[in-house]
Amino acid sequence: xxxxxxxxxxxxxxxxxxxxxxxxxxxxxxxxxxxxxxxxxxxxxxxxxxxxxxxxxxxxxxxxxxxxxxxxxxxxxxxxxxxxxxxxxxxxxxxxxxxxxxxxxxxxxxxxxxxxxxxxxxxxxxxxxxxxxxxxxxxxxxxxxxxxxxxxxxxxxxxxxxxxxxxxxxxxxxxxxxxxxxxxxxxxxxxxxxxxxxxxxxxxxxxxxxxxxxxxxxxxxxxxxxxxxxxxxxxxxxxxxxxxxxxxxxxxxxxxxxxxxxxxxxxxxxxxxxxxxxxxxxxxxxxxxxxxxxxxxxxxxxxxxxxxxxxxxxxxxxxxxxxxxxxxxxxxxxxxx
Amino acid sequence: xxxxxxxxxxxxxxxxxxxxxxxxxxxxxxxxxxxxxxxxxxxxxxxxxxxxxxxxxxxxxxxxxxxxxxxxxxxxxxxxxxxxxxxxxxxxxxxxxxxxxxxxxxxxxxxxxxxxxxxxxxxxxxxxxxxxxxxxxxxxxxxxxxxxxxxxxxxxxxxxxxxxxxxxxxxxxxxxxxxxxxxxxxxxxxxxxxxxxxxxxxxxxxxxxxxxxxxxxxxxxxxxxxxxxxxxxxxxxxxxxxxxxxxxxxxxxxxxxxxxxxxxxxxxxxxxxxxxxxxxxxxxxxxxxxxxxxxxxxxxxxxxxxxxxxxxxxxxxxxxxxxxxxxxxxxxxxxxx
Numbered sequence: 010x011x012x013x014x015x016x017x018x019x020x021x022x023x024x025x026x027x028x029x030x031x032x033x034x035x036x037x038x039x040x041x042x043x044x045x046x047x048x049x050x051x052x053x054x055x056x057x058x059x060x061x062x063x064x065x066x067x068x069x070x071x072x073x074x075x076x077x078x079x080x081x082x083x084x085x086x087x088x089x090x091x092x093x094x095x096x097x098x099x100x101x102x103x104x105x106x107x108x109x110x111x112x113x114x115x116x117x118x119x120x121x122x123x124x125x126x127x128x129x130x131x132x133x134x135x136x137x138x139x140x141x142x143x144x145x146x147x148x149x150x151x152x153x154x155x156x157x158x159x160x161x162x163x164x165x166x167x168x169x170x171x172x173x174x175x176x177x178x179x180x181x182x183x184x185x186x187x188x189x190x191x192x193x194x195x196x197x198x199x200x201x202x203x204x205x206x207x208x209x210x211x212x213x214x215x216x217x218x219x220x221x222x223x224x225x226x227x228x229x230x231x232x233x234x235x236x237x238x239x240x241x242x243x244x245x246x247x248x249x250x251x252x253x254x255x256x257x258x259x260x261x262x263x264x265x266x267x268x269x270x271x272x273x274x275x276x277x278x279x280x281x282x283x284x285x286x287x288x289x290x291x292x293x294x295x296x297x298x299x300x301x302x303x304x305x306x307x308x309x310x311x312x313x314x315x316x317x318x319x320x321x322x323x324x325x326x327x328x329x330x331x332x333x334x335x336x337x338x339x340x341x342x343x344x345x346x
Numbered sequence: 347x348x349x350x351x352x353x354x355x356x357x358x359x360x361x362x363x364x365x366x367x368x369x370x371x372x373x374x375x376x377x378x379x380x381x382x383x384x385x386x387x388x389x390x391x392x393x394x395x396x397x398x399x400x401x402x403x404x405x406x407x408x409x410x411x412x413x414x415x416x417x418x419x420x421x422x423x424x425x426x427x428x429x430x431x432x433x434x435x436x437x438x439x440x441x442x443x444x445x446x447x448x449x450x451x452x453x454x455x456x457x458x459x460x461x462x463x464x465x466x467x468x469x470x471x472x473x474x475x476x477x478x479x480x481x482x483x484x485x486x487x488x489x490x491x492x493x494x495x496x497x498x499x500x501x502x503x504x505x506x507x508x509x510x511x512x513x514x515x516x517x518x519x520x521x522x523x524x525x526x527x528x529x530x531x532x533x534x535x536x537x538x539x540x541x542x543x544x545x546x547x548x549x550x551x552x553x554x555x556x557x558x559x560x561x562x563x564x565x566x567x568x569x570x571x572x573x574x575x576x577x578x579x580x581x582x583x584x585x586x587x588x589x590x591x592x593x594x595x596x597x598x599x600x601x602x603x604x605x606x607x608x609x610x611x612x613x614x615x616x617x618x619x620x621x622x623x624x625x626x627x628x629x630x631x632x633x634x635x636x637x638x639x640x641x642x643x644x645x646x647x648x649x650x651x652x653x654x655x656x657x658x659x660x661x662x663x664x665x666x667x668x669x670x671x672x673x674x675x676x677x678x679x680x681x682x683x
Contacts, residue, residue: 141592155526155534189492189576197492197573220577221584236534237577239526240557244581247558252589255478255620259613269609276596276603283592 010324012317013103016045017072017090018110020307026109027053029313034063036318042103044069045090069093075306079113083121091115095122098299104324107291107316109304116153119297126329128336131161132296133235134303135169136242137177137289140226145289147173147182148231152239153294159202162186162232163210167339168295168332169230170212175326176319177289185218185228187237193217199234207232210339249284287312290319295332300324347661349654350440353382354409354427355447357644363446364390366650371400373655379440381406382427406430412643416450420458428452432459435636441661444628444653446641453490456634463666465673468498469633470572471640472506473579474514474626477563482626484510484519485568489576490631496539499523499569500547504676505632505669506567507549512663513656514626522555522565524574530554536571544569547676586621624649627656632669637661 014030016023023043027050030041040063043050047068054064071089073082083092091110095118097103108115112134125132133150140146149169154161166184173182186204188196193204195217207214218227223241233241256277260270270277291304291312300323304316351367353360360380364387367378377400380387384405391401408426410419420429428447432455434440445452449471462469470487477483486506491498503521510519523541525533530541532554544551555564560578570578593614597607607614628641628649637660641653 141588142595152526155537187577189489189573200492200573219580219584221580221587223581224585224588236526236537237574240524240574240577241581243556243558244560244578245585247556248561248582248585249589250558251478251561252586256593256617258479259617260610262613265609266613269606269613272602272606272609273597276599276606280593280596 010039010104010321011102012039012041012320013094013097013106014041014043014313014317015090015094015106015108015110016043016050016066018108019304021309022109023050023053025308025310026313028057028310029308029317030064031057031059032310032314033317034059037321039063039321040065041317042067044094044097046070046072067093073111073114075111077111077114079111079117082111082114083117091118092122095119095299095301098301099123105300105302105320107302107304107320109306109308109313112152112303115301115303116294119294119299119301123298123301126296126298126333126336128340129164129168129296129332131157131164132294133165133168134292135172135295136238136292138223138231138242138245139284140224141283143226144179145177146223146226146229146231147177148233148238148242149295150233150235150238151242151292152235154235156236157199157234159199159206162199162203162234163206164296164336166207166210166212166214166230166232167335169232171331171335172293172295172323172328173230175328175331176293176322179229181213182229183215184212184230184232185215187220187223187231187233187241188217190219191217203232253281253284288315291316293323293328295328299329347376347441347658348439349376349378349657350431350434350443351378351380351650351654352427352431352443352445352447353380353387353403355445356641358646359446360387360390362645362647363650365394365647366645366654367401368394368396369647369651370654371396374658376400376658377402378654379404381431381434383407383409404430410448410451412448414448414451416448416454419448419451420454428455429459432456432636432638435638436460442637442639442657444639444641444657446643446645446650449489449640452638452640453631456631456636456638460635460638463633463635463670463673465677466501466505466633466669468494468501469631470502470505471629472509472632473575473629475560475568475579475582476621477561478620480563481516482514483560483563483566483568484514485570485575485579486632487570487572487575488579488629489572491572493573494536494571496536496543499536499540499571500543501633501673503544503547503549503551503567503569504672506569508668508672509630509632509660509665510567512665512668513630513659516566518550519566520552521549521567521569522552524557524560524568524570524578525554527556528554540569590618590621625652628653630660630665632665636666
């Protein structure tokens with residue numbers, strides 16, 4: 010397997026990306042190719058001992074920033090790490106593309122270069138959602154599609170279900186639809202119609218899930234339109250950050266509190282770790298004809314390493330083909346009716 | 347002023363409601379009338395010393411539960427505390443109706459009995475949103491309208507702005523629109539069009555606010571469609587609850603941790619208080635021709651007391667008339683163009 014890693018994406022690139030590649034390379038036999046401005050990547054690589062057969066560098070001169078309009082950037086910057094990297098997956102020169110770069114550009118690149126899986130109307134961004142005190146859930150769509158039709162939500166469920174099984178190893182995951190209430194009749198026109206479609210699928214659909222139960226792990230695959238999914242993901246991030254900050258300020262306020270906090274240092278570290286997404290790899294773009302994974306812009310070397318490791322079952326589990334076959338089956342059943 | 351209090355709504359009714367009325371009554375000169383099954387309310391009242399001129403009971407035999415279809419319940423249960431209470435506001439026999447009962451029934455009752463304020467297309471539920479370490483924001487719509495048009499979001503902003511100024515005492519509040527990104531061009535068709543309307547209003551509109559910045563107090567009035575607002579409110583509740591639960595379990599795990607936690611007991615209490623909505627009163631239904639306030643179903647006596655106290659500026663600040671006048675002004679300007 011050959012893993013193509015974007016050397017230019019993310020706040021800490023190329024340093025964190027290169028270090029992550031070196032760390033991952035020690036645990037796997039697969040080849041990692043880092044694509045981007047060669048001299049920058051080589052300078053970082055020079056800081057480490059690594060197997061030169063397993064980590065190589067491919068020069069690509071252009072960089073797509075988060076501020077650029079994604080579609081225009083992908084169309085004009087042919088020599089960017091993102092466009093070149095996705096093209097390598099298309100040509101079979103690479104098996105997966107991993108990047109901490111612009112989500113929009115990765116989505117646009119996936120759509121224009123690889124194309125949609127036949128039968129998938131809207132590819133989606135799937136994001137691991139941390140459940141404190143338990144294994145994480147998977148949120149689909151995490152923000153790629155601000156507006157959705159009911160069949161899009163069905164597709165998000167199907168794709169998330171497959172990724173959850175094949176990559177995150179959850180058997181028969183519980184698929185839930187984010188909605189205003191538990192009853193089937195609740196919600197918007199969109200969620201009511203999506204409920205109907207999901208209920209008639211062969212997935213383990215557990216029905217509507219209220220937002221208050223999402224952080225409690227009420228379902229394994231959290232289905233939502235991209236607007237709602239984005240709100241869920243970002244609100245969780247912002248609120249957890251805020252609460253931890255408040256705890257810190259309270260626990261350093263006065264000598265007595267400081268002593269108490271010192272005794273709880275280990276526990277506080279454990280607590281912080283509960284919100285660490287980095288263990289579970291990045292966010293796959295599901296529904297395009299090839300594996301692409303988006304990492305958080307502020308990914309650490311450890312997060313990069315874990316995303317590379319989780320990329321292996323994404324490829325070996327044939328997630329893309331499985332999604333294709335599942336959707337074709339549904340189409341056949343529907344057409345046969 | 348005469349405050350009409352629903353004796354039958356909420357998980358702890360009538361006990362918490364009655365106790366809250368007694369507590370409030372000690373701090374104000376206004377009359378409180380508790381409506382509901384007389385014998386139950388009287389039995390609770392008998393537990394306290396109170397001024398019999400300031401707290402009286404009105405018998406209403408029917409009860410609307412949370413499980414009932416709101417529209418049907420309001421239409422059929424004419425002798426319910428909710429229908430009778432709202433009718434008292436309509437007839438001028440009461441100045442405000444406060445209830446911990448079914449949100450749907452309160453909304454339906456407000457619409458059918460009081461009617462919409464002229465120029466308001468969709469009344470909304472406004473909910474205080476706790477900002478840890480700071481004063482709270484106000485979220486409109488918190489879940490009454492799962493589907494919205496751009497002008498509904500403008501109306502939510504206008505109504506929230508007025509309530510924030512008149513009742514919560516925030517001068518020139520910052521009005522923000524929940525969206526996928528900070529740029530005006532981001533988001534769904536709905537949010538893009540709403541942005542345009544809000545930008546051209548005379549409110550202190552600060553633009554789009556990402557969900558991650560909502561818990562940090564990025565704006566005072568949080569404008570969102572009811573689906574998104576409901577997700578924000580409930581996710582915050584669920585996540586905060588979950589984090590506090592996790593802290594508790596970590597801090598009682600082992601003798602060292604327990605000692606540390608003992609030293610931090612005061613701070614932990616302060617922390618928990620940050621999430622206590624009860625201080626800020628209930629959630630007003632804005633856009634109907636009279637003050638109605640919905641309290642949380644699990645409201646404590648203290649929450650009931652605070653809701654009663656906050657109900658006074660809701661009435662005395664002429665919030666309903668101010669909304670009416672603001673909307674008429676906008677209509678005149680629009681027609682004049």
